Amino acid sequence: MNKVDGYDCDVVHEDVIASVKKKMLDEDVLFDVSDFFKILGDSTRAKIMWALDKNEMCVCDLAVLLNMTKSAISHQLRVLRDADLVRFRRDGKMVYYNLADEHVKLIFEMALEHVLEK
Amino acid sequence: MNKVDGYDCDVVHEDVIASVKKKMLDEDVLFDVSDFFKILGDSTRAKIMWALDKNEMCVCDLAVLLNMTKSAISHQLRVLRDADLVRFRRDGKMVYYNLADEHVKLIFEMALEHVLEK
DNA sequence: TAAACATTTGAACAACTATTCAACTATTTC
DNA sequence: GAAATAGTTGAATAGTTGTTCAAATGTTTA
Numbered sequence: 001m002n003k004v005d006g007y008d009c010d011v012v013h014e015d016v017i018a019s020v021k022k023k024m025l026d027e028d029v030l031f032d033v034s035d036f037f038k039i040l041g042d043s044t045r046a047k048i049m050w051a052l053d054k055n056e057m058c059v060c061d062l063a064v065l066l067n068m069t070k071s072a073i074s075h076q077l078r079v080l081r082d083a084d085l086v087r088f089r090r091d092g093k094m095v096y097y098n099l100a101d102e103h104v105k106l107i108f109e110m111a112l113e114h115v116l117e118k
Numbered sequence: 119m120n121k122v123d124g125y126d127c128d129v130v131h132e133d134v135i136a137s138v139k140k141k142m143l144d145e146d147v148l149f150d151v152s153d154f155f156k157i158l159g160d161s162t163r164a165k166i167m168w169a170l171d172k173n174e175m176c177v178c179d180l181a182v183l184l185n186m187t188k189s190a191i192s193h194q195l196r197v198l199r200d201a202d203l204v205r206f207r208r209d210g211k212m213v214y215y216n217l218a219d220e221h222v223k224l225i226f227e228m229a230l231e232h233v234l235e236k
Numbered sequence: 237t238a239a240a241c242a243t244t245t246g247a248a249c250a251a252c253t254a255t256t257c258a259a260c261t262a263t264t265t266c
Numbered sequence: 267g268a269a270a271t272a273g274t275t276g277a278a279t280a281g282t283t284g285t286t287c288a289a290a291t292g293t294t295t296a
Contacts, residue, residue, distance in 0.1 A: 017182055025168065033226070037159035044254075071256070073273095076255095103231060116147070162284080187287095239296080242293080247289105250286100256278085264271080
């Protein structure tokens with residue numbers, strides 16, 4: 001099934017492959033980038049990020065706004081925290097969340113433009 | 119467990135919730151946006167998009183470049199095609215793929231900036 | 237037409253993930 | 267200190283998804 005080099009096809013454009021390979025980002029970086037997209041690739045987290053871009057909110061606010069349990073929201077906020085996309089501050093019983101990153105806003109807007117362009 | 123309105127907590131910032139709700143995007147749009155991110159949120163697809171941004175390539179080229187089977191690449195190319203992120207042209211036995219969207223390049227670069235900023 | 241090669245596809249399997257539920261911590265207020 | 271409220275967490279479950287494998291399609295060439 002496989003060819004000499006372990007590939008299951010002939011190498012047809014070695015020059016292109018070599019040229020692209022040279023320009024390719026480090027594998028780790030590409031993993032980090034796709035991990036970043038993976039986080040925005042869940043609609044609950046996307047909604048949370050979108051909401052926090054408009055206003056600082058507590059867990060309860062987010063739960064009411066998105067019509068979900070506090071637990072579900074809290075789990076996703078943990079993911080966002082671990083990814084350094086949100087920050088939080090405690091005030092009494094409540095914990096208020098904020099966006100940690102301004103890039104996200106721009107990326108969001110650009111993705112939105114793409115989606116609406118159909 | 120739940121309160122009057124079916125929420126499991128008191129509504130503490132009704133004004134904020136109302137204000138954000140008004141600004142919130144249509145649910146369908148938010149789903150589309152997160153679906154878009156979901157597609158870039160896989161490292162194989164991210165690598166394919168990155169490679170195609172550098173050069174038009176056939177399935178075989180991509181398989182060799184990314185050290186994967188043609189089948190695996192082809193499956194992911196189908197996902198990218200269904201999402202209108204790549205276009206293809208057939209030339210004899212080979213099928214060449216291209217980026218279909220220029221937004222992606224910018225979004226990618228911005229995400230990269232974010233990732234490298236640590 | 238048959239053989240060879242590039243690509244596609246469907247089914248199956250393994251790995252991952254989002255939500256639920258119940259139990260827990262932290263803070264305030266009575 | 268006890269009760270009430272806000273939030274967090276771990277385990278379990280159900281749903282999703284990426285890769286593999288085998289079989290298929292489409293195209294060229296002998």
